[in-house]
Amino acid sequence: MKTLIFAAVLLPLHAWSAEVLPGSPQSSLVPGATVQELLQWADANNPELTAMGYEVEAASQRIQPAGALPDPVLRAEIQDFAGRDAPNGFNPLPNKAGSTKYTFMQSIPLWGKRGLKEEVATAELDQAKGRKLSSAAEIHAKIKSAYAQLYQATGMKALNDELAGLYDRLEAVAQVRYASGLVPQQDVIRAQVEKTSLRSEAIALEAEQQQARARLNAVLGRPQGAPLAEPKMLEKGIPAKLEAATLQQRVMDRNPWLSSQTAQISAAEANRRLVEKNRYPDVTLGIAPIQRGTSIASWEAMIEVNIPLRQDTRRSQEGEANALLLAAQQRQQAMANQIMGEVGENLAAWQAANRQEQLTANTLLPQAQLTFQSALAGYETGKVDFATLLDAQRAIKRAKQDILKAQVEQAQRLAEIEKMAGEE
Numbered sequence: 001m002k003t004l005i006f007a008a009v010l011l012p013l014h015a016w017s018a019e020v021l022p023g024s025p026q027s028s029l030v031p032g033a034t035v036q037e038l039l040q041w042a043d044a045n046n047p048e049l050t051a052m053g054y055e056v057e058a059a060s061q062r063i064q065p066a067g068a069l070p071d072p073v074l075r076a077e078i079q080d081f082a083g084r085d086a087p088n089g090f091n092p093l094p095n096k097a098g099s100t101k102y103t104f105m106q107s108i109p110l111w112g113k114r115g116l117k118e119e120v121a122t123a124e125l126d127q128a129k130g131r132k133l134s135s136a137a138e139i140h141a142k143i144k145s146a147y148a149q150l151y152q153a154t155g156m157k158a159l160n161d162e163l164a165g166l167y168d169r170l171e172a173v174a175q176v177r178y179a180s181g182l183v184p185q186q187d188v189i190r191a192q193v194e195k196t197s198l199r200s201e202a203i204a205l206e207a208e209q210q211q212a213r214a215r216l217n218a219v220l221g222r223p224q225g226a227p228l229a230e231p232k233m234l235e236k237g238i239p240a241k242l243e244a245a246t247l248q249q250r251v252m253d254r255n256p257w258l259s260s261q262t263a264q265i266s267a268a269e270a271n272r273r274l275v276e277k278n279r280y281p282d283v284t285l286g287i288a289p290i291q292r293g294t295s296i297a298s299w300e301a302m303i304e305v306n307i308p309l310r311q312d313t314r315r316s317q318e319g320e321a322n323a324l325l326l327a328a329q330q331r332q333q334a335m336a337n338q339i340m341g342e343v344g345e346n347l348a349a350w351q352a353a354n355r356q357e358q359l360t361a362n363t364l365l366p367q368a369q370l371t372f373q374s375a376l377a378g379y380e381t382g383k384v385d386f387a388t389l390l391d392a393q394r395a396i397k398r399a400k401q402d403i404l405k406a407q408v409e410q411a412q413r414l415a416e417i418e419k420m421a422g423e424e
Helices: 002-017 035-045 047-060 063-067 113-179 185-220 244-254 256-277 311-381 386-421
Strands: 073-079 099-108 283-292 295-305
Touching (some): 035 047, 063 113, 113 185, 113 311, 244 256
Antiparallel strands (some): 073 099
């Protein structure tokens, strides 16, 4: 009888000791089984990203007007339509007045000013695109982190459920030995206390799951009650062949914040050159037919040149533009230093969590399992007390929890690195 009972405890132990993967097959209509589903949903439906897309469209519409000529001006001047010399007395009609001059004028910016204005608008479009990419990277990182938190809460709950089944079997073993007079009733009571403690932990874990789902829906831009599938897997880790120097170079080349700042520098540089062009005049050309009676009697042509005399104003404007350019350059350098520091910090944390997972999974957990099996066999023969058996079981629980936490830590650190790199 005792052999059958201990076999019933040991056989499920192999399934319980395997890695607990939270989640179960879900309908494809409900996102959340994988983080890629959530990222695709956010790219298509997140209101913040949609708004940023409209801002990019608005910026693209500014390029053509920026390089276009200003609207022409048409002016009509009626002369001798009243007074002593008016041929027809008071009559403002063009064919009744003494003469009517129609002036058509077109202002023409010179010295490449139109091209520079278009260059500024193009750089502003690149800034808008960079801001959208930055927002997407930020939202993606938050989604990945929230998904990892939900994965952890779900995994802890699954582990709790497995432990509840194991404690049922341990309680059955203790009851059989108590009925045989081999152990005190305290062993049965302690097993029941552990089961109650697990039920209390289950309540807290269910609350954590609800909070994680609410957090994930908030980041996605979905209603709080929107359903989410059970998470199935975390993202894979960083490839071992990817060295720190290579990663940092990829970040420098592709980071969306740095790209947006580069576009801002381009805009500031073009604006500085545009302000310098204001030292030189623009021209306005005009042509004016003059009507007398019902026919055009003569033509006039005109040229108008603005005179940039206020050099003190020009110098202030140039100083402002140059200061803005230098500020943008320094801001980019400061941003690059900060980003490189964050990449190094997250990479080191990922590596530490990865080593912790490998050590726990490959060494600590097998040792804890062997200790538990030995304690279980010793409890059967009366060589080990029930407290030792419970301590051995708790060591397995801690090991599996540590593995899950290390996996989640790696996923969150990887999400931060991917955010900085601007790519998966």
